[in-house]
Amino acid sequence: MLIDTHAIVLSKTKYRDHDLIVRCYTKELGVVSFLLKGVFKSKKGQVKAAYFQLLSQLQLVVIYKANRSLQIIKEVRLGNIYTSLHSNVLKSSIVMFLAEVLTTAIKEEEPNEPLYSYVETALLWLDTHTKYANFHLLFLLKLTRYLGFYPDETEDNYNYFNLREGKFDAKGQDVYIVSGVDLLLLKQLLGTTFDELSAIKINSKQRQAFLHMILSYFELHLGGFRLPKSLQVFNQVFN
Numbered sequence: 001m002l003i004d005t006h007a008i009v010l011s012k013t014k015y016r017d018h019d020l021i022v023r024c025y026t027k028e029l030g031v032v033s034f035l036l037k038g039v040f041k042s043k044k045g046q047v048k049a050a051y052f053q054l055l056s057q058l059q060l061v062v063i064y065k066a067n068r069s070l071q072i073i074k075e076v077r078l079g080n081i082y083t084s085l086h087s088n089v090l091k092s093s094i095v096m097f098l099a100e101v102l103t104t105a106i107k108e109e110e111p112n113e114p115l116y117s118y119v120e121t122a123l124l125w126l127d128t129h130t131k132y133a134n135f136h137l138l139f140l141l142k143l144t145r146y147l148g149f150y151p152d153e154t155e156d157n158y159n160y161f162n163l164r165e166g167k168f169d170a171k172g173q174d175v176y177i178v179s180g181v182d183l184l185l186l187k188q189l190l191g192t193t194f195d196e197l198s199a200i201k202i203n204s205k206q207r208q209a210f211l212h213m214i215l216s217y218f219e220l221h222l223g224g225f226r227l228p229k230s231l232q233v234f235n236q237v238f239n
Contacts, residue, residue: 003028003062006079008119009052010103014040021070022052023103025119026060030110034062035070047076053086054099055123080120085127093230093237094126094136100228101140105147105218115146122194131198133238134207138197140214141189149221153190161186163217176220181206182213208235 005028012022018041022034039049051058061075085091102119122142126135144150152167160172160179172179178186188200202210218225228234 001064002074003064005029005060005062006116006120007032007058007060008102008116008123009054009056009058010099010106011054012052017041020049020052024058024060025102025106025116026062026111027113027116028111029062029064030108030112031106032062032064032109033070034073036073047073051076051078055085055095055102056082057120057123080124082123082127085123090237091126091132093234094132097228097230097234098136098139100230101218104224104226104228105143105222107224112146118142118146125194129194134197134200134202135194137185137202137207137210137214138189138192138194140211140218141186144217144221147222149217151186151190156187156190159183163213163220166217166221176216178213182210185210186213204238207238211235 005026007024007026010023010025010031012020015021015035018038020036020039022036024032024034026032036047036049036052039047057079059077059079060073063072063074065071085095106115122139126132126139141151149166151161155168155170158168158170160169160177161167161183162169162174163176163178164174169177185200185202185206192200215227215231219227
């Protein structure tokens with residue numbers, strides 16, 4: 001069956017000499033892997049490797065068969081066209097890092113329009129703004145809402161946050177407890193938007209510590225979640 005869908009590129013792997021396997025998060029089908037035959041060999045045809053940069057937003061026509069692990073793309077064109085996401089070195093580092101996180105975090109092979117719309121809109125925000133040093137922190141925190149473990153803000157006056165329970169805590173006796181600066185930043189970020197993010201001042205040490213904390217939160221709540229391989233380089237870029 002032919003399916004027309006928006007898609008965001010999560011990962012790509014060269015296969016054999018001339019082929020490419022691409023993993024995308026699609027609006028209509030959820031996570032789908034595609035085999036692009038001969039994209040490094042022939043200059044003919046619509047499906048070219050250049051379209052499939054990490055987190056690119058595409059419009060695909062897919063020849064879909066439910067029992068096939070690698071689907072076929074019949075047509076591809078750019079959807080929302082970025083102006084800086086792949087040309088700005090710092091933004092490219094964010095793209096590489098977030099693509100790894102999303103690849104591990106999003107597993108569902110079914111549509112989730114709110115999640116798709118969130119990722120799509122957030123990436124467009126990053127593409128068009130110049131103050132984005134803390135974008136990834138808020139992006140990951142807000143992503144938890146769509147993955148099912150957004151922090152419970154009911155008792156946000158408490159002095160601790162329990163990563164395992166996903167809620168604020170009065171006693172702070174668990175091993176997975178957040179307090180101090182990380183707790184303050186968590187409360188600030190929970191109450192802000194991307195447009196207001198630049199008002200929150202975070203130095204590089206605080207940024208790395210909070211990122212470590214939020215990734216630990218992902219590990220606790222997502223089975224099989226792996227720390228991104230690009231994390232060390234990413235931290236150096238945003239040091």
